[in-house]
Amino acid sequence: MTRLLLLILLSLFLAGCATRPSGVTFHAEENPQSLDDWGLFDIKDGRITPRAGLVTYELATPLFSDYAQKWRAVFVPKGMAATYDPEKTFDFPVGTVIAKTFYYTTPAGFAPGQSSRVMKATPASYQSGVAGLDLSQSRLMETRLMVRRAGGWEALPYVWNAEQTEATLQRTGAAIPLEYIDGGKTTRFTYAVPNVNQCAGCHATDRTKALMPIGLQARHLNRDFPGEGGDINQLKRLAMIGYLKGAPDPAAAARNARYDDSTADVGARARAYLDINCAHCHSATGPARVSGLWLDSATKDLRKLGACKPPIAAGKGTGGHEFGLVPGHPDQSILAYRLATNDPGEMMPETGRSLTHAEGVALINEWIAGLKGGCGAAG
Structure with a gap:
């Protein structure tokens, strides 16, 4: 009996381990409750870093979201590529995962996930396309996924816990009170995580009501950013690693200015x-x-x-x-x-x-x- 019990406990332990993938894992239909099940990130030594295949990118001018900073990354299945479009969102293959992590800088002396106080800061001090995101002065708020499935794009919002160890699916959204510090001024506001229906308010960009990514377009990506291959043009990088096909030389592509x-x-x-x-x-x-x-x-x-x-x-x-x-x-x-x-x-x-x-x-x-x-x- 004791041996049988040990075998059962061992099998349960191994099954539990199997639910935490070692690499990026695409779910064709299931919507996992834990962000961990997508296998996108590692959290170690005070940093959250992308797994192999998850490529960080940045926009020329980012969308404003209550001064939240954003870490953007995209995964394309091996052997597949997005098709370049000079004006519209690139046509990404089934299996693509886009992850956008919203975070704030926290004042010195406060545990990043425990304080409601956040402050204005420059993202470059904490984020890079090479080493992920430094958590020592960052409060992770949410990671929004856009997943390209056979039936089209789907949006899934994952909200991070206070310990910054796990993010869970919150289909109904969330409201998080914060104090935003800009110099000597403090403003209280509520950070809103959208529910899945609200995502369509921005991402349903045509008469079919189908969701589409916003930032993965030539004019927004046509800029230099540090990452694989060094500090090079992002269109060139995506083509070099096989994530994008049909792209022209960056000089011939549309390019938006940086608003700042x-x-x-x-x-x-x-x-x-x-x-x-x-x-x-x-x-x-x-x-x-x-x-x-x-x-x-x-x-x-x-x-x-x-x-x-x-x-x-x-x-x-x-x-x-x-x-x-x-x-x-x-x-x-x-x-x-x-x-x-x-x-x-x-x-x-x-x-x-x-x-x-x-x-x-x-x-x-x-x-x-x-x-x-x-x-x-x-x-």
């Missing part, structure tokens, strides 16, 4: 900012296409950018303003107002933030102020 590059043209920076933050809805194929307001960087017609255009369905979101954009007058422009306000019924984007991105608003105001023309009496 003070040496770049203000217009290019502003358009890149609106592109990544707004164009997944406000485009010819996005959920907000009926508004007639298209904010992707390829749109050149100022009228489609809102210039002297009355809103169609903004409701009280107009802030009392008459036009979407009044050249020369950010203070009279609905676009600038909705980016600046925190009112849930008026702000844009509608989800994904509770705070105002002061630097982004300042950039858009500077751009609008430099536009010529006005709108009749408003100009």
